[in-house]
Amino acid sequence: MGETAELRVDGKLLELPIIEGSEGERAIDIRKLRGQTGIVTFDPGYANTGACRSDITFIDGDKGILRYRGIPIEELAEKSNFLEVAHLVLFGRLPNREEFDNFTSSITRHTMIHEDFKRFFGALPKDAHPMAATSAAIGALSAFYSDSLDPRDQRHIEISVHRLIAKMITITAYAYKHSVGQPFMYPRNDLSYVGNFLHMMFGTPCEEFEVNPVIEKAMDLLLILHVDHEQNCSTSTVRLVGSSKVNLFAAISAGINALWGPSHGGANQEVIEMLAAIRDQGLSAKEFVERAKAGDPSARLMGFGHRIYKNFDPRMKIIKKACDEVLTQLGIHSKLLEIAKELEEIALKDDYFVDRKLYPNVDFYSGVIYNAIGTPSNMFTALFALGRLPGWIAQWLEMHQDEDFKIGRPRQVYTGPTRNPYVPLDKR
Helix, strand or coil, X not given: CCCEEEEEEXXXXXXXXXXXXXXXXXXXXXXXXXXXXXXXXXXXXXXXXXXXXXXXXXXXXXXXXXXXXXXXXXXXXXXXXXHHHHHHHHHCCCCCHHHHHHHHHHHHHCCCCCCCHHHHHHCCCCCCCHXXXXXXXXXXXXXXXXXXXXXXXXXXXXXXXXXXXXXXXXXXXXXXXXXXXXXXXXCCCCCCHXXXXXXHHXXXXXXXXXXXXXXXXXXXXXXXXXXXXXXXXXXXXXXXXHCCCCXXXXXXXXXXXXXXXXXXXXXXXXXXXXXHHHHHCCCCHHHHHHHHHCCCCCCCCCCECCCCCCCCCHHHHHHHHHHHHHHHHHCCCCHHHHHHHHXXXXXXXXXXXXXXXXXECHHHHHHHHHHHCCCCHHHHHHHHHHHHHHHHHHHHHHHHHCCCCCCCCCCXXXXXXXXXXXXXXXXX
């Protein structure tokens, strides 16, 4: 028998197995705890609860490490591209040339969506948030493609995975086009995945759209950095909803809604709004920080700190460099970037930030890049969802292949009234 942890309950000593992961992470296996004692664990937010074993992403928050399938994020950001990284997280390894060409070709040829989606988007209000439109449209794919929804049929899964990755860029771009009242652009099979998205997002029928390679590279990098991030809120949502054996499209739609929240994927939009507020009020970064430290509710610092990383967010280092390169190559002078750099410099020296380990995170600079290339702030989270999609799918696939698979069903500690008799209406 391996190493165990001892727990004494009501005078009874229990030995609970300890599970160890490949990177030395250890977890106490409590699966039999309730059956043996009638007791459940209490862990609001599940911050200390391991709900699954996973081979996809490793994070060491203390050391600032992020790896997909064992490969450091720094190497993938420098040498890979989004579709190759998508293949990596989906299938567990980097593809060879033939596999990559086949995967890319399949995704490219499935980007077009059903013509009735035009009426679907047309039924939405013009001011509908792109995340609301994207979530609804992804959920609706299960109505348009009912021929491949069985989560336990391998052929159905393959078709749905390819369709979803391919059509996500079209749906996301259409959500934006609808919000600004511009005509939808059909996808083009001669463009790259990211180039195709930029074409559908920013192109119009009035003139030929040329993909800027600088912007294309920056967008590809941003998507790579967001591919997966272990068992965060939206990923856990995809797993929990998917555990009912619902189809892939429905599970991903739920994940998109979870990501929408300002405490999760909506943070990069809040960062750009903070930087714009500092600029518009004519404040210096130092003045804004002093207001924030004094507890001024109008001076909330966004983009600092991370629930997992207690050191630097490794993605931030990559994205900061990319931000400098994009703005330099495009010849853009950004007051927002100036303010962001000033805030970062203060955060690295000020004891208020250092003592609380409030380092800039990935959201801090991603919004600056999106803003610089002309993306409206209400689209930031939708682009986050576009990048996170392969990770969500990989987690959904892994869950269904897990020998410990079961429907998610958290417990609770009831704190309501004890038994009360029913009082008839005429006696109340």
